[in-house]
Amino acid sequence: MQSSFLRMHVMIVDLKLTYPSGLATAVLINGFHTQGDKMAKKQVKGFMKYFSVSFLWGFFKWFYEASENCRFSQFPTFGLKAWKNTFYFDFSMTFVGAGMICSHLVNLSLLLGAVLSFGVMWPLIGQLKGNWFPESLEEYDMKSLYGYKVFLSVSLILGDGLYNFIKIMLSTMLSIHGRFKNKKLPDRDDKLKPIEEKQNEIFIRENIPLWVGVAGYVVFSIVSVIAIPMMFPELKWYYVIVAYMLAPSLAFCNAYGAGLTDINMAYNYGKVALFVLAAMTGKEHGVVAGLAGCGVVKSVVSVACNLMQDLKTAHLTFTSPRAMFVSQAIGTLKGCITAPLSFLLFYKAFDVGNPHGEFKAPYALIYRNMAILGVEGFSALPRHCVQLCYGFFAFAVMVNLIRDFSPPKIGKWMPLSMVMDSWVCHF
Numbered sequence: 001m002q003s004s005f006l007r008m009h010v011m012i013v014d015l016k017l018t019y020p021s022g023l024a025t026a027v028l029i030n031g032f033h034t035q036g037d038k039m040a041k042k043q044v045k046g047f048m049k050y051f052s053v054s055f056l057w058g059f060f061k062w063f064y065e066a067s068e069n070c071r072f073s074q075f076p077t078f079g080l081k082a083w084k085n086t087f088y089f090d091f092s093m094t095f096v097g098a099g100m101i102c103s104h105l106v107n108l109s110l111l112l113g114a115v116l117s118f119g120v121m122w123p124l125i126g127q128l129k130g131n132w133f134p135e136s137l138e139e140y141d142m143k144s145l146y147g148y149k150v151f152l153s154v155s156l157i158l159g160d161g162l163y164n165f166i167k168i169m170l171s172t173m174l175s176i177h178g179r180f181k182n183k184k185l186p187d188r189d190d191k192l193k194p195i196e197e198k199q200n201e202i203f204i205r206e207n208i209p210l211w212v213g214v215a216g217y218v219v220f221s222i223v224s225v226i227a228i229p230m231m232f233p234e235l236k237w238y239y240v241i242v243a244y245m246l247a248p249s250l251a252f253c254n255a256y257g258a259g260l261t262d263i264n265m266a267y268n269y270g271k272v273a274l275f276v277l278a279a280m281t282g283k284e285h286g287v288v289a290g291l292a293g294c295g296v297v298k299s300v301v302s303v304a305c306n307l308m309q310d311l312k313t314a315h316l317t318f319t320s321p322r323a324m325f326v327s328q329a330i331g332t333l334k335g336c337i338t339a340p341l342s343f344l345l346f347y348k349a350f351d352v353g354n355p356h357g358e359f360k361a362p363y364a365l366i367y368r369n370m371a372i373l374g375v376e377g378f379s380a381l382p383r384h385c386v387q388l389c390y391g392f393f394a395f396a397v398m399v400n401l402i403r404d405f406s407p408p409k410i411g412k413w414m415p416l417s418m419v420m421d422s423w424v425c426h427f
Contacts, residue, residue, distance in 0.1 A: 011308060012315050013200050017259025022312030029317050054093040061091060085118045105412070106419050113420030122149065132383050146355070147382040150369050155389040157366070159396025160417040161268040167404075168257035168265060176256070199315055206320035217248075224296070232292040234285035239277060243296045250297065251304035258305045259312075266305060270298030271370065278374030286375035291367060303332075 011017050031039075074090060076083035099107050126145050129135050137144040221244040229237045250269050258264050271294065278290030307328055314324040351357040353364060373381075381389065396417040403414040 011255060011259055012312055013203060017256065017312075018262075019259045019309050019312035020262035022309035023316065025309075026313045026316035029313070054097075057091070057093055085123065087114075087118065105416060109415040109417075109419035112415050116420075117149075121152075143382050148385055148388065150365060151373070151381055151385050151389055152392050153362075154366055154370055154373070155392035156396050156417050156420065158271070159393040160400065161265075161271060163397050163400045165265060165268045165272075167400075169253060171257070199318060202318050203315045203321060206322050208321055208325055217244075228292065228296065232288055234281065234288040235277070235292040236289075239280075239289065239293060240296065243273065243293055244300070247297060247300040251301045254301045255305045255308045259308065264302060264305050266298050266302030269301045270294040273297040274367065274370055275374040278371045281375075283375050287368065287371040290371040290374055294367065294371075 012019075031043075074083065074088045077089040078087050082088070122145065125132065125148050129145070133144045133147075221241075224244065225237050225240045228240050229235060254265050254269060273296070274290040274294035277293035278286040280286075281289040307325075310324055310328065311321055313319070314321055346352055346359065350359050352359045353361045399414050399417050403411040405411075406414075
């Protein structure tokens with residue numbers, strides 16, 4: 001959060017970046033308070049009605065959970081053969097609500113990824129058992145079908161992530177260069193509407209002193225340099241220093257890109273750190289060091305971006321940035337307590353990470369194998385998997401190129417490869 005103080009005034013007041021998620025939240029909040037009590041009561045009534053329906057339906061399904069495969073959550077809508085390939089209806093109100101919020105392109109991309117992976121690719125590759133991979137291997141051995149699922153998913157993620165990373169970096173640099181070169185920043189005193197002047201006045205008057213951000217970042221960096229190598233001895237203290245030296249500039253690029261596109265690229269910055277640290281550390285400790293370093297960079301960059309979204313909301317709702325920061329600090333402190341406890345609760349109560357269980361944690365496996373790939377190179381891949389990975393990587397890049405450079409009537413129907421991967425990686 002401290003790294004956001006250095007750029008909050010420039011991003012929000014001077015450059016007037018949109019930050020669509022923060023803007024949407026502000027519009028929702030202002031809507032509750034500016035449209036009268038009648039509309040607010042109607043919105044709350046609608047919320048409570050559908051909340052009750054969802055809760056009662058979940059309670060009703062609970063009575064039929066005799067076992068994992070005998071309940072409403074795995075209803076074989078398309079037959080038992082399709083059910084064995086995970087094609088079933090689960091009556092989940094969560095997915096229904098998510099589908100209502102997401103655009104048609106996101107929903108169609110999810111469907112396409114599910115059909116192509118579990119309906120076409122995995123059955124076809126599974127038939128090559130004994131040819132492409134030995135029949136004696138277990139189902140979830142990385143040299144068997146499981147390895148193809150993991151690394152093809154990684155290829156889609158890397159292709160889409162690398163394309164968007166380069167795209168946003170270029171657009172960020174060009175936008176910053178153009179704005180400052182032409183000096184076309186608006187004159188806030190003469191050209192702003194009265195409501196915008198009041199928003200800027202409150203935001204600037206209640207601004208957080210620069211020394212608070214600098215001092216906080218230095219203090220927490222020192223704590224991390226001491227604590228992280230104690231928790232993860234494989235990640236040396238000088239790697240942590242380098243990560244914290246690079247994080248502010250990466251956070252600036254990410255926050256600026258999110259202000260333009262609403263895309264938080266923190267995970268892609270983390271993947272870059274993962275590959276670099278895994279390769280630099282070596283085979284013996286590279287996997288753990290890469291994963292730990294990925295977590296450090298991703299956390300700093302992601303939190304800074306999220307805070308900028310919240311500060312945009314504060315700016316549009318006439319809220320003091322100091323009040324927003326204090327609220328964020330309190331929430332972060334609570335998260336430092338509740339997040340480990342929640343993890344331990346799930347880890348003790350459920351079989352987290354079991355590929356046969358309910359909580360498969362697929363991204364944990366994906367990131368681990370990214371680190372293995374960074375350490376071992378292509379020798380970690382199953383037979384013919386390299387060629388398939390090249391194809392999936394090229395597919396992700398090609399789809400993005402067509403979406404960005406083709407006519408709108410064609411580009412709008414191009415699937416989102418990162419969304420497709422959301423189902424490809426659910427093994």
